[in-house]
Amino acid sequence: MALTPEQNSAFLREVDDAVRQDEFNSFWVRYGRIVAVVVVAGLAGFGGWLLWQNHEAGKAEESGEQFSVLLKGAQATQLNDAAYKKLTSEGGDAYRTEAELVKAALDAGKNDTKAAIAGYDKITADSAAPQPMKDLALIRRTAIAFDSMKPDEIIAAMKPLAVAGNPWFGSAGELTAIAYLKMNKKREAGDMFASISRDMQVQESIRLRAGQMASMLGVDTQAVGQGTEKAIANAQ
Secondary structure (H helix, E strand, O other), rough: OOOHHHHHOOOOOHHHHHHHHHOOOOOOOOOOHHHHHHHHHHHHHHHHHHHHHHOOHHHHHHHHHHHHHHHHOOOOOOOOOHHHHHHHHOOHHHHHHHHHHHHHHHHOOOOOHHHHHHHHHHOOOOOOOOHHHHHHHHHHHHHHHHHHHHHHHHHHOOOOOOOOOOOHHHHHHHHHHHHHOOOOHHHHHHHHHHHHHHOOOOOOHHHHHHHHHHOOOOOOOOOOOOOHHHHHHHHH
C-alpha cells in the first residue's frame, strides 16, 4: 500500500512519540521525498541511547562514526556497504538493527519490495533487536505488503500495537481500520478510527484524519465508549 507524503510524515512523528515513551534520549525526524530517506533520518536520534546502552566508549565512538557514514549515504539513497557490514558484524544489537532498518528502508524506497520485506522480517525475527525497532519493522513491513496480505492477516499482525494507549496505535490502528474496510466491516473500521481520534498520545494530524474518517463512516467520535473499544480488541 503506497503511503502519501502526509502519511509518511505523520508516521515518523508517531515513531518519535514511541521512542520517547521508551525513554530513549532523542529521535530526529525529517521528511524527505523517498520513504527510505525519511525513515533513515528518523533513526539517527537513537544514537545517544545506543552509545550508552550497547558499547564501551571506544567501540561506541567507532560505531557512531560508522552509523553517521551509513546515514550520509542513505540520505543520497545509497547504501554504504562498508559501513553497513561493519555495523552488522561489530556494532552490537542496536546498531546492527538500525543498519538493517536503513537497508530495508532504502530497498523500499527503490521499490524493491521483496528485499524490503525480507529485511523487515529479519529484524522482527531477531530476538536481540530492541523492541521499538522491531515494532517499527513490523509496521513498515505490513504497510509495504498491505495489498498482498489478507485483511485478517493485517489485523492479526497489528493486534499487539493497535491498542489505545500504545505508542504505535496511530499507524497500527490506521492499517487495522483500512483492513476492516477491505472486509466491508465499516462499523469496526469507524470505531477504530474513532478510538484513534480520542487517543491524545497519537500525533495530532493522525487524530484529525482518523476523526474525519470516523465521521464519514457515521461513527460519533465522542459517543464510542470503552465497551466498543474492548469489542474491537476482542474481534482482532
